[in-house]
Amino acid sequence: MLFLEETKAIIESMLFVSPDPLSIEEIANIINIDAKEICFAIEEIQKEYKKEYHGFHLIDVAGGFVFATKVQYEQYIEKLLKPQINTLSHAALETLAIIAYKQPITRSEIELIRGVKVDKIVNTLVEKNLIEEIGRKEGPGRPIIYATTKDFLKYFGLNDLSQLPSMENFKNQD
Amino acid sequence: MLFLEETKAIIESMLFVSPDPLSIEEIANIINIDAKEICFAIEEIQKEYKKEYHGFHLIDVAGGFVFATKVQYEQYIEKLLKPQINTLSHAALETLAIIAYKQPITRSEIELIRGVKVDKIVNTLVEKNLIEEIGRKEGPGRPIIYATTKDFLKYFGLNDLSQLPSMENFKNQD
Amino acid sequence: MLQNKYQIKLENFEGPLDLLLHLIEKNEIDIYDIPIAKITDQYITYIRDIEQLDLDSASEFLVLAATLLAIKAKMLLPKPIKLLEEVEKDPREELVARLLEYKKFKEAAGLLKGRENEMHKVFLRKQDEEQLVNKFDPSNPVENISIYDLLQAFRIILEKTDNIEPVYEISKEKISIQQCIIIILAKLESNHKLLFTDLFPIGTSQTRVIVTFLALLELIKQNRIGFRQKGLFSRIVIYLKEDNLE
Numbered sequence: 005m006l007f008l009e010e011t012k013a014i015i016e017s018m019l020f021v022s023p024d025p026l027s028i029e030e031i032a033n034i035i036n037i038d039a040k041e042i043c044f045a046i047e048e049i050q051k052e053y054k055k056e057y058h059g060f061h062l063i064d065v066a067g068g069f070v071f072a073t074k075v076q077y078e079q080y081i082e083k084l085l086k087p088q089i090n091t092l093s094h095a096a097l098e099t100l101a102i103i104a105y106k107q108p109i110t111r112s113e114i115e116l117i118r119g120v121k122v123d124k125i126v127n128t129l130v131e132k133n134l135i136e137e138i139g140r141k142e143g144p145g146r147p148i149i150y151a152t153t154k155d156f157l158k159y160f161g162l163n164d165l166s167q168l169p170s171m172e173n174f175k176n177q178d
Numbered sequence: 179m180l181f182l183e184e185t186k187a188i189i190e191s192m193l194f195v196s197p198d199p200l201s202i203e204e205i206a207n208i209i210n211i212d213a214k215e216i217c218f219a220i221e222e223i224q225k226e227y228k229k230e231y232h233g234f235h236l237i238d239v240a241g242g243f244v245f246a247t248k249v250q251y252e253q254y255i256e257k258l259l260k261p262q263i264n265t266l267s268h269a270a271l272e273t274l275a276i277i278a279y280k281q282p283i284t285r286s287e288i289e290l291i292r293g294v295k296v297d298k299i300v301n302t303l304v305e306k307n308l309i310e311e312i313g314r315k316e317g318p319g320r321p322i323i324y325a326t327t328k329d330f331l332k333y334f335g336l337n338d339l340s341q342l343p344s345m346e347n348f349k350n351q352d
Numbered sequence: 353m354l355q356n357k358y359q360i361k362l363e364n365f366e367g368p369l370d371l372l373l374h375l376i377e378k379n380e381i382d383i384y385d386i387p388i389a390k391i392t393d394q395y396i397t398y399i400r401d402i403e404q405l406d407l408d409s410a411s412e413f414l415v416l417a418a419t420l421l422a423i424k425a426k427m428l429l430p431k432p433i434k435l436l437e438e439v440e441k442d443p444r445e446e447l448v449a450r451l452l453e454y455k456k457f458k459e460a461a462g463l464l465k466g467r468e469n470e471m472h473k474v475f476l477r478k479q480d481e482e483q484l485v486n487k488f489d490p491s492n493p494v495e496n497i498s499i500y501d502l503l504q505a506f507r508i509i510l511e512k513t514d515n516i517e518p519v520y521e522i523s524k525e526k527i528s529i530q531q532c533i534i535i536i537l538a539k540l541e542s543n544h545k546l547l548f549t550d551l552f553p554i555g556t557s558q559t560r561v562i563v564t565f566l567a568l569l570e571l572i573k574q575n576r577i578g579f580r581q582k583g584l585f586s587r588i589v590i591y592l593k594e595d596n597l598e
Contacts, residue, residue, distance in 0.1 A: 017233025059191025101506035
């Protein structure tokens with residue numbers, strides 16, 4: 005015979021570790037008490053976590069119950085879990101600019117303009133999904149040619165490459 | 179400006195999703211409030227979960243805070259998850275103990291104490307992320323030096339290395 | 353009791369020191385005053401079934417056996433007449449120190465074992481970090497950068513390029529630097545001035561871009577053209593040097 009406090013704690017510990025929603029049945033199979041009692045305990049737990057000072061609550065989903073964070077704290081969770089994005093270095097920005105305006109372009113062509121090796125930067129830009137390999141150039145060594153991605157347009161709020169500002173636009177912006 | 183209730187809820191939501199113990203600093207970086215306020219909120223959360231009707235509580239381990247189930251509900255969780263518990267071998271524990279107390283330490287220094295080769299065990303411990311290479315010792319052969327990791331603290335439920343029982347205690351046990 | 357002792361397998365010991373400690377405890381011996389002859393005999397009895405072990409660990413057990421035998425021999429030797437102030441060193445001293453050191457860590461291992469058991473009764477939430485992160489839209493890696501920053505970067509790089517010492521590339525494309533110079537000059541003749549950007553419309557082939565660059569550099573070097581820019585970020589105008597004289 006379990007007291008309500010203990011029943012609640014046991015159910016809570018199970019809900020806490022379970023990666024999937026737990027049904028009343030599954031809980032009953034483990035703690036061997038009446039389904040009605042379990043229902044009551046779960047209602048109590050739900051009530052408790054509805055309180056403002058809790059960051060997560062007990063939701064019923066897919067025929068079971070599962071703890072989930074409250075929607076309003078998503079921004080903090082996002083900040084916590086998302087890998088820190090460093091904004092582009094100056095060198096990376098320059099390289100991206102060259103690719104944007106001169107695409108399609110090979111690595112050695114970029115290097116010719118920038119006057120320095122760009123292997124690492126090009127790899128970083130590919131990883132950040134700002135540029136991508138779109139094929140190989142005919143000719144000796146068949147070098148990879150790069151172009152900007154759809155995400156590049158999305159991030160800069162462009163519909164297509166023709167919307168890239170020309171020098172004229174630039175002046176108007178000032 | 180956040181109210182205590184909200185601060186608590188935000189911290190709780192982060193603790194709920196974080197796979198690793200969260201330090202005060204990490205939390206402060208995300209919610210941009212005073213560390214003192216965070217400490218207070220965490221104390222409040224700890225107090226709350228100490229209550230009997232909660233199945234898990236907030237423990238401090240490896241320099242941070244993490245939610246963990248209460249020991250007394252182990253039997254139910256075991257039934258639910260049927261976890262495969264792999265314990266460390268005696269040889270691994272001995273080696274770990276030597277590293278924990280003598281760190282930073284080289285492999286041959288461990289071997290001198292244990293009187294046996296430890297290559298395989300050291301590799302296993304590195305794989306399990308309980309110890310790590312932290313550099314090389316100056317001198318002939320420049321041997322690798324090892325130290326315990328944060329996961330080591332987490333695994334044994336320690337907050338920091340100072341919580342290891344002191345060597346003096348062992349002598350008195352004779 | 354005695355028979356039980358001999359049933360213990362060598363594999364059950366973590367090493368030679370562990371075995372030795374076991375013998376000392378079994379015999380209830382004072383670790384600071386080990387009866388070496390007795391312990392050595394017992395130790396050697398234990399490692400008789402050494403053939404069952406792999407060579408590595410066997411050799412470790414044998415090394416200690418040799419050490420024990422050496423100590424035993426030393427203790428059997430007649431003691432030399434010693435001077436008054438000379439304190440005789442116990443041949444067991446070093447071994448005892450090693451045993452005590454090892455014993456400490458064996459105990460520490462036991463404590464860790466206890467903590468391990470405790471922690472196995474405690475469960476943390478299993479988080480699939482990757483899955484959690486995937487719930488969010490991919491981060492914008494250029495969050496603080498506007499398209500105009502990009503353009504500015506491009507302009508700067510173009511200007512920087514002007515300062516680079518010309519490297520003459522042998523172009524594989526049909527157009528040569530000389531031809532390009534002619535084209536630029538022709539454009540300047542008819543328009544008097546040109547916008548720098550007009551020379552690089554989007555879609556210009558790479559070789560063409562480079563050749564055009566080199567052509568411009570060549571023209572500057574020959575002092576036949578000049579660049580003019582009213583202010584920071586304003587457009588760059590290319591003009592014929594003759595114009596400048598006006």
